Structure formats: C-alpha cells, structure tokens
Amino acid sequence: MSRYQEIANDIEKDIIEKKYVRQLPEQFDLAKKYHTSRVTIVHALKILQSKKLIKAVKGHGTFITSKSIPDIFLNSGVNEHTGFTRHVNSAFLLTSNVISFNIRRPSAEECKALCLDKNDEVYDIIRQRILNGKPARLEYTVMPIKRIPGITMDILHKSVYSYIQNELGLKIGKDYRIITAEKSDAYDMKYLDCAIDDPVLCIQQKAFLEDGRPFELSESRNRYDRGALTVNGD
Incomplete structure (x- = not known):
C-alpha cells in the first residue's frame, strides 16, 4: 500500500471517530504530523475527495462532508x-x-x-x-x-x-x-x-x-x- 493511501485511511478513520468534526488541519500541519511531504498529503486528500468525504474550498481550507441523512x-x-x-x-x-x-x-x-x-x-x-x-x-x-x-x-x-x-x-x-x-x-x-x-x-x-x-x-x-x-x- 502506498504511503498516501495509508495516510488517507488514517485521516478517514479520524473523521469517522470525530477527531476532525468540521475541517481538516492545514496541509502543512498534516505533512508535519505524518512526517511526509505536502505533495503526499495532496495525493491522500484527493483519495478522500474521490470518496466524497471532504471538500476543498479555495482560500478557506478542507472541509469534512458528513454522511448525510437521506x-x-x-x-x-x-x-x-x-x-x-x-x-x-x-x-x-x-x-x-x-x-x-x-x-x-x-x-x-x-x-x-x-x-x-x-x-x-x-x-x-x-x-x-x-x-x-x-x-x-x-x-x-x-x-x-x-x-x-x-x-x-x-x-x-x-x-x-x-x-x-x-x-x-x-x-x-x-x-x-x-x-x-x-x-x-x-x-x-x-x-x-x-x-x-x-x-x-x-x-x-x-x-x-x-x-x-x-x-x-x-x-x-x-x-x-x-x-x-x-x-x-x-
């Protein structure tokens, strides 16, 4: 499994456990947490975006898209x-x-x-x-x-x-x-x-x-x- 897939899985777990409720930390802070590059974090976030778990808002950060109630x-x-x-x-x-x-x-x-x-x-x-x-x-x-x-x-x-x-x-x-x-x-x-x-x-x-x-x-x-x-x- 690639490093960015591992990071995506870990962030997804933190979202499910409500460690992140509304917004993810900045990419720089995530890179520091996982001891990796910002490029790797970008790849990990793209995986989460493809699963519709997060949404990037230019100039404001990355927000969590909660599973909606039908x-x-x-x-x-x-x-x-x-x-x-x-x-x-x-x-x-x-x-x-x-x-x-x-x-x-x-x-x-x-x-x-x-x-x-x-x-x-x-x-x-x-x-x-x-x-x-x-x-x-x-x-x-x-x-x-x-x-x-x-x-x-x-x-x-x-x-x-x-x-x-x-x-x-x-x-x-x-x-x-x-x-x-x-x-x-x-x-x-x-x-x-x-x-x-x-x-x-x-x-x-x-x-x-x-x-x-x-x-x-x-x-x-x-x-x-x-x-x-x-x-x-x-």
Whole structure:
C-alpha cells in the first residue's frame, strides 16, 4: 500500500471517530504530523475527495462532508413494513464488541430526523458484530437519550432492542431502510477484515416506536460473505 493511501485511511478513520468534526488541519500541519511531504498529503486528500468525504474550498481550507441523512428519512413518518429482516441461523453465535460509545449534541439533520431540539443529547454508538468468532457487521447508531434512557456498555454488549422492550416497556413499531452496495472504507478494512475493493452491503435505517416517535438512526455495514438478509412474505 502506498504511503498516501495509508495516510488517507488514517485521516478517514479520524473523521469517522470525530477527531476532525468540521475541517481538516492545514496541509502543512498534516505533512508535519505524518512526517511526509505536502505533495503526499495532496495525493491522500484527493483519495478522500474521490470518496466524497471532504471538500476543498479555495482560500478557506478542507472541509469534512458528513454522511448525510437521506431526505426520505428527514421527512418520513411511520411507514409501511419494508419486508426485510436480518437473519442469523440459531446455530450461529453472534456477539458484540463496542468500538465507541459517546454522548453528544445532535446535528441539524439528526434533530430533524429524530424530532429533537438542538440542546437534546444523543448516544453515538459504533459496534462490531462478530459471527462465530469472525467480524461480520459494523453498526453506527444514533439514539435520543430522552426517548431511550439508561443505555450502558453492558446493554450494548447484549441487545438494545431487548432492553427497550423488556426494561423500558416500550413497543417497537415500523422502520424504514435504504439498502445499497458500497466499497469498503477504512473502518470496514480495520474491523471487518475487508480488502480495499471488497463490496459491503450498507443498510441505513430509521426506526420508530409504536406511537410513531422516531428513536433510532443507524447504518450497518455487512461483509458480503458473512451473514444474510431474508425477505418476509408479509
């Protein structure tokens, strides 16, 4: 792997982990950090631009282009059942590894999609799902604390949905999903053991409680060769 590809992957990881939120450091500072030339940094940034993770604005710097929430998620209410469910054979063992668990203020898009005030707080969760000892899925989840209070690391290692229904006594309603195929990113390569050109099945979801309140925005990224999706007949 080339040096500028390594740097691009590292910067992408820092963006995902929100070490850089709005703007990247100047190219000179990045070159100093990575002990390399500005030319190498330019090549690395071009890779990130091609993946639409950043945008260079002449005279102002390099800005991060956050993964946007689809408009259909921002404007949708409780929808009809999509017919898709995740399926894991009962003979398989599925466990969770919590990569990060933070509390923060929601973005403007998240406020709109989850019907929140800008001063509300959300959980920001990244989990790795391990199937029979092998990494199979990455899950990025945002949930409003005021709607789903009390989530802990112990709950994240088990089942958040079981906690919502059995401990909080809330009923889960409909959800809306957008399913796409994408190439692996830096986190897929690190936590799913993907090669740079491996395909990943990406599922974006907005989930509602039975009373119609949205309680989750999530994105799961699934290895193409582990696990499966089935289609319900109803």
